[in-house]
Amino acid sequence: MTDTSATASTARHVSILGATGSVGRQTIDLIARDPERYPVEALTANGNIDQLAEDAIRLRARFAVTADPARYLELKQRLSGTGIAVGAGPDALIEAAERPAGWVMAAIVGSAGLAPTLAAVRRGALVALANKECLVCAGDLFTAEVQRHGARLLPADSEHNAIAQILEPDRIDAVERVVLTASGGPFRSMPLDEMRRVTPEQAVAHPNWSMGAKISVDSATMMNKGLELIEAHHLFPVGIDRLDILVHPQSIVHGLVYYADGSVLAHLGAPDMRTPIAWTLAWPDRRHAPSDRLDLARIGTLSFEAPDDRRFPCLALARDALKCGDGAATILNAANEVAVAAFLSRRIGFLDIAGIVADTLDGEARRAPTSIDEVIALDQAARRRATDLVAAR
Secondary structure, three states: OOOOOOOOOOOOOOEEOOOOHHHHHHHHHHHHOEEEOOEEEEEEOOOOHHHHHHHHHHHOOOEEEEEEHHHHHHHHHHHOOOOOOOEEHHHHHHHHOOOOOOEEEEOOOOOOHHHHHHHHOOOOOEEEOOOOHHHHHHHHHHHHHHHHHHHHHHHHHHHHHHHHHHOHHHHHEEEEEEEEEOOOOOOOOOOOOOOOOOHHHHHOOOOOOOOHHHHHHHHHOHHHHHHHHHHHHHHHOOOHEEEEEEHHHHEEEEEEEEEEEOEEEEEEOOOHOOOOOOOHHHHHOOOOOOOOOHHHHHHHOOOOOOOOOOHHHHHHHHHHHHHHOOOHHHHHHHHHHHHHHHOOOOOOOOHHHHHHHHHHHHHHOOOOOOHHHHHHHHHHHHHHHHHHHHHHH
């Protein structure tokens, strides 16, 4: 098992899987402020070779990987003479995860992040989990691997991170409800007829958070919150019926835990991903983060409302998939990735995203996966089905 302990006076070797995405960039921002404490073992990226090479040189990484085998020579040339080892393709991503870093940021978007994150888990690393698909697509299998290999998951998403900080693990029986908050995205109050004409540019313009295009669209459909609900089920063993969603447009309260004695513990903070990332980086200690400090007097009012399943059917689809089990969450996630990509490329409309997901769930044979290979096979089958549905529309 990798030694994951750290104090203010010791270095913690780190690797970032998905270094050029939104979460990866914010992780690098924190590490670059204290590079002696966080030596970098490996950085990976998809196709942003220029940024990957720049960060690898600046942070003196030992290994840099592009997920695209066709970009290998380009990356190798950019890092020529630096002494930084270079890799490309799926096997190299796994090699990066297997390198001896005590802390690994798992921030590869989509199901492509499953195998590398598992590789880090299987060597007992401390994994800051920002990849939703590990738990959405393979939750039971993934958490079993965490237990088997003595790894530890620290949720890096703001909502799950909030719950991790306020949930008392030895008092689960006293928990009445665990509530994740949602901003409601940019279309929370838009009439449904207008939502039919939403453009990709509108959908990626999140009012509170700086995120990548895919996650921003998921926030706009509230599928993001549905996926987080499934994640929460695997992270916090309180039972499906004690998990809930609350729309909170200001994104100041990130999570709440209701206890049997009437107490409600809430986690508050400015909407800045560097706050939860910093918590995972320093765990079990805390470190300074450059996030804005919360000024409740200036904010003045915090508002809350129940989510509207009619306006956001993706949330209901996700909850149903969680209750069904039998691989439904894997199908849900795969179909959503295909549908969101089709929307971003203007092949379907915004409201078609939920329709593609629902039709894929209805048409795809289900069976609870018993291995990671079966998860991948079900994922691929659902993608083919969703792709056909997109073409038909």
